[in-house]
Amino acid sequence: MSEVEPIRVGIVGVGNVLNQYLDKIAVHPDVRIVALADVNAEAVKGRAQQYGIDKALTPDELLxxxxxxxxxxxxxxxxxxxxxxxAIAAGKHVLSEKPFATSLAEAQQVLEAARAAGVHAGSAPTTFLGSGMQTSRKLIDDGWIGQPVAAFGSFACRGYEHWHPNVDPFYSPGAGPMLDIGPYLITNLVNFFGPVQRVSASTPRSSQTRPRPTGDGGYEGVIDIQTPTHVTGSIDFESGAVATVIVSWDVWNHNLPHLEIYGTSGSIAAPNPDHFSGAPVLRRGEPGDLALDMTPPGGGDWRQTPITHRDDAYRGIGLAEFGHAIRTGVEPRTGGQFAYHVLEVLLAFEASSTQGRHVDVDSTCERPRPLPSVGPHEPYRFD
Incomplete structure (x- = not known):
């Protein structure tokens, strides 16, 4: 039995990511989807029929x-x-897909408008609320690796043009790998370590254009590259921890971990931070690690840990947590200050590279509250 009245949600935009919110929305009884909207009337009608939603509207009608x-x-x-x-002008709370905005000026406008209207504004990604990241967070908080001091995170591939039907926006200003896939790394790192103090980075691009695939193995025309396509840098956290980050669309193949956290007593290999499930792998410090040539990769006592949270959340957990916070009068874990801080960190990478120096991060935020642990068949809890 739900403890609060379900939040009534209208969704604007029915593209590729919609199914990732709605396919498992039934596990979150605190959410009720009442309307879909899109500028493409045919697309929104089909999606509404697919998910059994009565209202297929224009964006203005939804607002x-x-x-x-x-x-x-x-x-x-x-x-x-x-x-x-x-949405805020219409008196609605709003949760946006990532990134929160494409500039700090825009993000500040959203925060100020929400504050003036007395509504909440926040942003994905919400994978930090999934079982894999919440279990990793619990291992850190419970002291299994001692004091966390460092991390390494990476996402690298050859780009999206080989599979995405509308790739040009990804290579346009305000996009690129850091603002598209980087939010998953940065959001989870802030969840683990708290707010960021400064960033130092290099952000090259391998070419000004790329061949445009035709889908049948050939190429025709080019894609204009207007954003860095390889981003590498370091993050200093207010807690004293540091992290190394690589995000790239210039890499054919690699053998890098997605996300590892290093402490004074051990290490955690977290699951893919773009996913909601998966179990972290824990390695406590061992005598063999003290040698100059330490235990080789894959050796030693790495142990997969039991997850401490339900693992069927998917992206609907962000809606459920946001709605529960609205109903209970608390700040959402995915709220505006958190989203703004993550965006400032993301943008600081290119700013650091352009300016050739460390870039201080002026904003701060509260480290998100961990979710209560629940069993596989217990209701999600957000208190």
């Missing part, structure tokens, strides 16, 4: 609908801030 309390903003990144501002 005017008094039944909608919370807008989930799944529009393209350059529209995140404008659509969020429209």
């Amino acid at each position: 005017d609908d008094p039944e909608v309390e919370l807008v989930l903003n799944l529009t393209p990144p350059k529209l995140h801030a404008p659509v969020s501002l429209q």
Whole structure:
């Protein structure tokens, strides 16, 4: 039995990511999807039929609908801030896909508008609420690796043009690998270590254009590359910990871990931070690690740990947590100050490379509260 009345959600944008929110939304009884909207009338009608949702609307109609309390903003990144501002002007709470905005000025507008309207604004990614990352967080908080001092995170591939049907926005200003896939790393690192103090980075691009695949193994025309495609740098946290980050669309293949956390007594290999499930692997410090030539990779006593949270959350957990916070009068874990801070860190990488120096991060945020542990068949809890 749900403890609060379900939050009534209207979703703007019915593209590729919609199914990742709705396929498992039934595990979150605190959420009720009441409407979908898109500028493509045919697409929104088909998606509404697919998920059994009565209202297939235009964006303006959704924003005017008094039944909608919370807008989930799944529009393209350059529209995140404008659509969020429209939702706030309509008196709605709004949770946006990542990134929160494409500039700090836009993000500040969203925060100020939400504050003035008395509504909440926040942003994905919410994978830090999934079982893999919450279990990793619990291992850190419970002292299994001692004092956390460092981390390494990476996402690297050859780019999206080989599979994505609309790739040009990914290579446009305000996009690129750091703002597209980097949020998963940075959000989870802030969840583990708390707020960031400064960033130092290099952000090259391997070419000004790329061949445009035709889908049948050939190429025709080019894609203009208007954003860095390889980002590497270091993060200093207010806690004293440091992290090394590599995010790239210039890499054919690699053998890098997605996310590892290193402490004074051991290490954690966390699951893929783009996923909601998976179990971290724990390695406590061993005498063999003290030698100059330490235990080789894969050796020693690495142990897969039992997960401490349900592992069927998927992206709907962000809606459920956000709605529960609204109902209970607390700040969402995915709230505006957290989203703004993560965005400032993401943008600091290119700023550091352009300026040739460390870049201080002016904002701060509260380290998100951990979720209570629940068994595989117990209801999700957000208190």
